[in-house]
Amino acid sequence: MGKSTVFNMLTGLNQHVGNWPGKTIEQKTGVVNYKGYKIDLVDLPGTYSLTANSLEERIARNYLLKNRPDAVIIILNAATLEHSLYLLTELINLPIPIVVGLNMMDVAKQQGFQIEENVLSAALGDTPVIPIVASHNQGLNKLLDAAIEVSQHPNQTLSQKYRITPSDYPHQEIQKQITSKIQGKLPAIYPTDWIALKLLEGDSEITSMVKESAPETWKSIEMLLIDHEDTFLDIAGSRYAWIERLVRAAMTNPRKGTISLTDRLDKIATHPFAGLLLLIGISGAVFWLTYTLANPIVYWLGNSIISPLALWSKSALGNAPFWLQGLISDGIINGAGMVLTFLPILFFFFAAMGFLEDIGYLTRAAYVMDRFMHWMGLHGRSFMPLFLGFGCNVPSIMGTRIIEDRRARILTIMLSPLVPCTGRIAVITFLAPAFFGKSALIAVWGLVSLNLVILASLGILTNKFIYKGKRTAFIMEIPLYHVPNPRTIGLFIWNNLVEFTKRAGTIILLVAIVMWWLSNYPGGNIENSILAQFGHQLAPLGHCLGWQDWRITIALLTSFLAKENTISTLSVLYKIEESGNLAANIASSLTMPSRLGFLAIQMLFIPCVATVAAIRKEAGTKWMVINILLLLFISFSAGAIIYWGLTLLGVK
Amino acid sequence: MLKQLLTILQDETIYQVEDIANKLGTSTAMVVAMLGMLTRQGYLGEVEQACTSACKGCALAKQCKVASRTDAHIWVMNAR
Ligand SMILES: Nc1nc2c(ncn2[C@@H]2O[C@H](COP(=O)(O)OP(=O)(O)OP(=O)(O)O)[C@@H](O)[C@H]2O)c(=O)[nH]1
Numbered sequence: 012m013g014k015s016t017v018f019n020m021l022t023g024l025n026q027h028v029g030n031w032p033g034k035t036i037e038q039k040t041g042v043v044n045y046k047g048y049k050i051d052l053v054d055l056p057g058t059y060s061l062t063a064n065s066l067e068e069r070i071a072r073n074y075l076l077k078n079r080p081d082a083v084i085i086i087l088n089a090a091t092l093e094h095s096l097y098l099l100t101e102l103i104n105l106p107i108p109i110v111v112g113l114n115m116m117d118v119a120k121q122q123g124f125q126i127e128e129n130v131l132s133a134a135l136g137d138t139p140v141i142p143i144v145a146s147h148n149q150g151l152n153k154l155l156d157a158a159i160e161v162s163q164h165p166n167q168t169l170s171q172k173y174r175i176t177p178s179d180y181p182h183q184e185i186q187k188q189i190t191s192k193i194q195g196k197l198p199a200i201y202p203t204d205w206i207a208l209k210l211l212e213g214d215s216e217i218t219s220m221v222k223e224s225a226p227e228t229w230k231s232i233e234m235l236l237i238d239h240e241d242t243f244l245d246i247a248g249s250r251y252a253w254i255e256r257l258v259r260a261a262m263t264n265p266r267k268g269t270i271s272l273t274d275r276l277d278k279i280a281t282h283p284f285a286g287l288l289l290l291i292g293i294s295g296a297v298f299w300l301t302y303t304l305a306n307p308i309v310y311w312l313g314n315s316i317i318s319p320l321a322l323w324s325k326s327a328l329g330n331a332p333f334w335l336q337g338l339i340s341d342g343i344i345n346g347a348g349m350v351l352t353f354l355p356i357l358f359f360f361f362a363a364m365g366f367l368e369d370i371g372y373l374t375r376a377a378y379v380m381d382r383f384m385h386w387m388g389l390h391g392r393s394f395m396p397l398f399l400g401f402g403c404n405v406p407s408i409m410g411t412r413i414i415e416d417r418r419a420r421i422l423t424i425m426l427s428p429l430v431p432c433t434g435r436i437a438v439i440t441f442l443a444p445a446f447f448g449k450s451a452l453i454a455v456w457g458l459v460s461l462n463l464v465i466l467a468s469l470g471i472l473t474n475k476f477i478y479k480g481k482r483t484a485f486i487m488e489i490p491l492y493h494v495p496n497p498r499t500i501g502l503f504i505w506n507n508l509v510e511f512t513k514r515a516g517t518i519i520l521l522v523a524i525v526m527w528w529l530s531n532y533p534g535g536n537i538e539n540s541i542l543a544q545f546g547h548q549l550a551p552l553g554h555c556l557g558w559q560d561w562r563i564t565i566a567l568l569t570s571f572l573a574k575e576n577t578i579s580t581l582s583v584l585y586k587i588e589e590s591g592n593l594a595a596n597i598a599s600s601l602t603m604p605s606r607l608g609f610l611a612i613q614m615l616f617i618p619c620v621a622t623v624a625a626i627r628k629e630a631g632t633k634w635m636v637i638n639i640l641l642l643l644f645i646s647f648s649a650g651a652i653i654y655w656g657l658t659l660l661g662v663k
Numbered sequence: 664m665l666k667q668l669l670t671i672l673q674d675e676t677i678y679q680v681e682d683i684a685n686k687l688g689t690s691t692a693m694v695v696a697m698l699g700m701l702t703r704q705g706y707l708g709e710v711e712q713a714c715t716s717a718c719k720g721c722a723l724a725k726q727c728k729v730a731s732r733t734d735a736h737i738w739v740m741n742a743r
């Protein structure tokens with residue numbers, strides 16, 4: 012890291028930018044005038060190795076071999092030495108003098124690393140190792156001095172360098188055999204033992220070059236190679252073993268304190284069983300906190316702001332036409348405005364999520380859950396997308412694009428809508444206190460759990476009978492816990508609240524207005540309105556579920572446009588004249604079993620139209636229809652089972 | 664060392680870099696470096712953070728990015 016920075020610092024304005032011959036990758040060359048020397052400097056593309064895995068790597072190594080520069084400056088990132096040393100193990104055996112620039116010393120220092128450059132240098136056969144901070148122009152002159160020095164005495168530096176063998180791999184005998192076979196048969200620019208090594212590593216470019224340049228010998232080389240498969244792993248592995256020894260010798264261990272704290276916390280947080288319990292506990296606490304803190308404010312907003320405002324506007328508009336009065340007071344303020352009282356719920360929910368994410372807990376949650384998802388046969392990549400669903404199902408469905416296997420992807424898309432999004436969580440949080448009194452919190456927990464249990468069962472069933480998912484090993488690097496940053500969390504809350512407010516001002520407002528119109532025309536009387544006639548048609552369905560009131564069914568249907576519409580529609584249809592607060596009015600028209608059934612359906616119902624559109628876009632119309640039918644079936648079955656089950660048990 | 668790492672990864676389950684490092688008797692940084700190499704060689708795939716390239720052109724990308732701002736690295740074994 013920092014090659015271009017070094018290059019820019021040294022060359023200043025004396026740069027030429029072009030392309031590598033025939034390639035679209037930028038080639039930068041420049042001139043440095045230093046202590047009477049005129050140095051041509053070339054900025055090579057960044058690579059991790061000299062194996063032809065990528066265009067960058069091919070360009071870099073071909074340049075080194077064909078142009079044989081007087082010296083190579085290799086820039087290592089001191090903060091991630093393990094990563095960048097691999098390239099050095101490859102360079103060290105090429106016949107080119109090298110100088111090591113140990114960059115990012117400031118970052119390394121900040122992270123508490125201490126690197127002894129003398130140890131590094133000695134281990135590299137006295138190759139100069141110069142600590143630098145490229146971005147602050149520190150150490151760059153020393154780097155140039157060293158580069159000039161080695162270029163003056165190439166033979167001496169090379170012979171020192173050759174004494175060390177970074178790769179002590181078990182195939183050196185075969186390498187020798189191959190070397191003798193290709194001796195003198197290839198273009199002179201390539202060192203033969205290097206070619207032999209690359210053949211053993213399975214390098215595609217070198218392989219085809221040998222095949223072309225020396226077709227007669229290729230047959231016998233191929234026989235040797237076939238007998239020694241997987242030599243790449245041995246060779247690269249021995250390089251890493253060497254890197255490890257080197258790092259151990261040259262670097263002192265950092266961050267002891269933080270690591271052990273993280274270690275101790277993670278003993279519990281990522282434990283297969285304790286971690287799951289902790290996760291359940293923490294999610295429970297999030298709901299408890301959201302519920303306890305938000306609900307008083309929500310009710311206060313509803314009863315002391317929205318309702319009085321609606322009443323006041325009605326009287327203030329006393330002389331205005333009936334439609335204008337009703338539209339503003341019942342449709343806009345009482346309908347869409349009521350949904351705005353959700354803001355505290357969302358605020359506390361996102362604050363809790365943002366906090367957990369920012370300290371680094373969510374990664375642990377993902378780890379624990381992933382173990383669990385493996386039991387369900389769900390693809391490891393499915394977790395992150397599903398997890399996004401708690402915010403909103405749309406990004407969760409988009410997020411499944413990271414799943415390559417199409418069937419696993421479809422399965423994840425089909426399950427996504429079962430993750431309760433904040434819209435649905437807000438609706439049940441709003442209604443729960445009036446519906447269930449003291450047991451409200453338990454009811455909310457139960458409803459959220461019901462969704463997750465159904466999601467898990469569906470996953471397990473699909474895995475058992477329809478799609479036997481292939482499992483794969485799944486590796487996670489879990490970062491250290493960190494001190495939360497109020498700004499990041501604040502931004503996270505803010506973005507989400509803005510998004511919600513936009514929805515309230517558009518689709519939710521529109522639906523509220525339409526609902527008001529449909530419930531007042533013709534005749535300005537709800538019982539004779541178009542909506543009532545339609546609602547009565549649906550009455551049989553409601554009766555099956557214990558809703559004697561058609562308004563409930565209509566409200567549920569409008570949740571298709573946006574989940575929060577359930578509340579805005581109910582708010583429009585249960586006019587404010589009916590004294591008491593909205594949730595209480597709704598509760599009074601439902602028995603206990605039907606309340607629970609209604610909320611279960613609300614939670615499991617077809618997702619909102621934006622989600623359905625996302626499903627269609629990502630999985631196609633067929634799967635969208637299947638998903639809608641499936642969720643209709645699941646939600647109504649669950650609602651009916653809860654209602655009839657509880658009724659038969661005698662719950663009132 | 665790489666071979667041992669691949670042998671450890673044969674079980675089709677979930678691993679923490681930390682655990683692998685303990686098994687190999689090395690540091691997590693070494694394991695991450697080697698996982699990077701195995702990724703470049705095609706043995707593993709690195710899972711992108713949910714909303715980087717996948718969400719290009721998605722209207723919700725901005726909101727989504729915030730929601731998926733985890734800095735964990737994730738790799739999966741590729742079928743061979
Ligand atoms: N803190 C710190 N940052 C640095 C240092 N050197 C470079 N950087 C920063 O690291 C980033 C990458 O630097 P580049 O010089 O573009 O890296 P590069 O090696 O050319 O990268 P590629 O061409 O992509 O391989 C830039 O933002 C630099 O400002 C350093 O010594 N300390």
Ligand SMILES: [Mg+2]
Binds near residue numbers: 015016056
């Ligand atoms: Mg660069």
